[in-house]
Amino acid sequence: MIDLILNDFxxxxxxxxxxxxxxxxxxxxxxxxxRMAYFxxxxxxxxxxxxxxxxxxQANLNLSIVLVCVLLAVILMLLSRQQSLASDTLxxxxxxxxxxxxxxxxGMMQDFSIDLTGxxxxxxxxxxxxxxxxxxxxxxxxxMLTVWLWRGLLMITIHEELATVEGHRTGLLRLALMLMLSxxxxxxxxIVGVLLxxxxxxxxxxxxxxxxxxxxxxAVIASLLGMGSVVAGMTLSWHVDTPAGPSVVVAAFGFxxxxxLVRARAPA
Amino acid sequence: xxxxVVSLEDAGLRxxxxxxxxxxxxxxxxxxxxxxxxxxxxxxTSLIKLILGIEKPSSGHVRQRAGTRVGYVPQRMTLQxxxxxxxxxxxxxxxxxxxxxxxxxxxxxxxxxxDESVHHLSGGEFQRVLLARAILRRPQLLVxxxxxxxxxxxxxxxxxxxxxxxxxxxxxxxxTVSHDLHVVMASTDTVLCLNGHICCRGQPEQISQDPAFxxxxxxxxxxxxxxxxxxxxxxxxxxxxxxx
Numbered sequence: 399m400i401d402l403i404l405n406d407f408x409x410x411x412x413x414x415x416x417x418x419x420x421x422x423x424x425x426x427x428x429x430x431x432x433r434m435a436y437f438x439x440x441x442x443x444x445x446x447x448x449x450x451x452x453x454x455x456q457a458n459l460n461l462s463i464v465l466v467c468v469l470l471a472v473i474l475m476l477l478s479r480q481q482s483l484a485s486d487t488l489x490x491x492x493x494x495x496x497x498x499x500x501x502x503x504x505g506m507m508q509d510f511s512i513d514l515t516g517x518x519x520x521x522x523x524x525x526x527x528x529x530x531x532x533x534x535x536x537x538x539x540x541x542m543l544t545v546w547l548w549r550g551l552l553m554i555t556i557h558e559e560l561a562t563v564e565g566h567r568t569g570l571l572r573l574a575l576m577l578m579l580s581x582x583x584x585x586x587x588x589i590v591g592v593l594l595x596x597x598x599x600x601x602x603x604x605x606x607x608x609x610x611x612x613x614x615x616x617a618v619i620a621s622l623l624g625m626g627s628v629v630a631g632m633t634l635s636w637h638v639d640t641p642a643g644p645s646v647v648v649a650a651f652g653f654x655x656x657x658x659l660v661r662a663r664a665p666a
Numbered sequence: 667x668x669x670x671v672v673s674l675e676d677a678g679l680r681x682x683x684x685x686x687x688x689x690x691x692x693x694x695x696x697x698x699x700x701x702x703x704x705x706x707x708x709x710x711t712s713l714i715k716l717i718l719g720i721e722k723p724s725s726g727h728v729r730q731r732a733g734t735r736v737g738y739v740p741q742r743m744t745l746q747x748x749x750x751x752x753x754x755x756x757x758x759x760x761x762x763x764x765x766x767x768x769x770x771x772x773x774x775x776x777x778x779x780x781d782e783s784v785h786h787l788s789g790g791e792f793q794r795v796l797l798a799r800a801i802l803r804r805p806q807l808l809v810x811x812x813x814x815x816x817x818x819x820x821x822x823x824x825x826x827x828x829x830x831x832x833x834x835x836x837x838x839x840x841x842t843v844s845h846d847l848h849v850v851m852a853s854t855d856t857v858l859c860l861n862g863h864i865c866c867r868g869q870p871e872q873i874s875q876d877p878a879f880x881x882x883x884x885x886x887x888x889x890x891x892x893x894x895x896x897x898x899x900x901x902x903x904x905x906x907x908x909x910x
Contacts, residue, residue, distance in 0.1 A: 552759060560738055560740055564738075612750055613749060
């Protein structure tokens with residue numbers, strides 16, 4: 399069984415997708431609760447810059463993606479304190495600039511013959527055993543951190559000052575959340591690509607909202623819906639030969655529509 | 667004499683060039699009920715932030731006794747509708763076992779709401795849930811920011827009555843910010859009249875006769891609370907600065 403998963407590209411892709419979906423569920427909830435969708439987009443776009451720089455300096459790509467994401471997150475945190483620009487303007491500038499710089503730097507290295515489409519939209523089926531190991535380790539780390547910091551993260555989301563009074567280290571928790579988002583983006587990139595990562599974070603979480611009465615339940619349901627989307631999307635991709643990453647996102651969107659329609663028809 | 671729960675010594679706070687608070691000196695011990703009143707922009711919420719340690723004073727000192735447990739009821743809490751949350755889970759996040767949560771909710775009269783979503787509560791219900799959450803920590807210092815906002819007169823007196831009896835039970839110091847003068851005057855030990863600095867302080871009967879109080883809240887309102895009048899020792903210019 400384990401042999402089959404490791405050696406068959408389809409099952410490798412499935413295992414990687416399921417792991418990323420598991421981690422993306424709870425983190426996606428925080429993105430939805432804290433209205434960070436645009437922020438997630440910006441981080442994801444900067445991942446391309448991370449790839450470009452990592453390739454240029456022949457560094458480990460996963461590491462350079464995480465570093466660039468974290469650096470951008472810290473810059474955003476510092477700039478947003480200035481308040482001379484509205485935060486969505488600031489995000490728009492950094493989001494598209496980092497995407498453009500990434501594309502330009504990659505364009506200057508034609509000889510490396512980089513698969514740009516793979517990075518932009520994901521190349522799920524190209525996941526190798528090494529990638530799978532990275533996803534497993536990164537995913538386990540993020541999941542443990544999420545569980546460990548859960549109460550604090552939830553409190554700074556509900557009311558920052560109340561969290562401070564109750565002894566939570568709000569600054570550190572915010573930083574940890576950004577670090578976790580950067581890590582999940584670095585791992586999820588292989589699955590759905592730079593342009594669709596935010597979708598994998600927020601669509602399952604948004605779809606889970608009407609089904610949940612507590613934050614914990616919403617996080618678990620978001621993970622399950624994400625996993626369902628991976629299975630459905632990959633199956634679609636296998637049978638109809640559609641691109642795997644976008645198929646997963648389409649499946650997630652399908653779940654989202656279905657759940658909200660059912661909810662709208664049901665008596666309140 | 668035991669150390670006060672919280673004490674301020676010439677504490678001041680400014681944001682950039684703006685002096686929000688200056689020269690605040692007062693302290694609170696267990697059992698004290700202090701109510702802070704003052705016009706909009708007087709720095710009431712900033713004072714709360716100083717006392718809670720959310721803001722550091724830019725001058726002077728603010729000291730909480732080491733290990734003080736603080737209960738805080740924030741003003742106008744806006745909850746994200748995207749975040750599903752039951753009253754019980756909301757209290758659970760403050761720590762404490764289910765039976766303690768049940769007892770705290772019962773104590774503030776909202777036991778029946780434990781499984782309700784926080785998004786479906788009325789303003790008065792939510793205030794009582796916040797209060798239950800604050801007492802769950804068995805605080806030595808209870809800080810409430812405009813707790814009676816949006817309640818009718820009966821609701822207000824009931825809430826202040828509840829706060830008073832909680833003080834007796836927990837023997838905690840209670841600091842409340844309010845601008846509902848009538849109710850405040852009837853249910854507090856000490857009134858602290860704030861406008862960037864402490865204009866006057868004392869028992870409600872005393873304070874209503876203080877010229878600084880009249881200055882701050884206008885003759886008519888002050889007269890409904892007191893009929894006494896004497897010389898001002900200072901007044902405020904348009905910027906709220908003290909002028910002799």
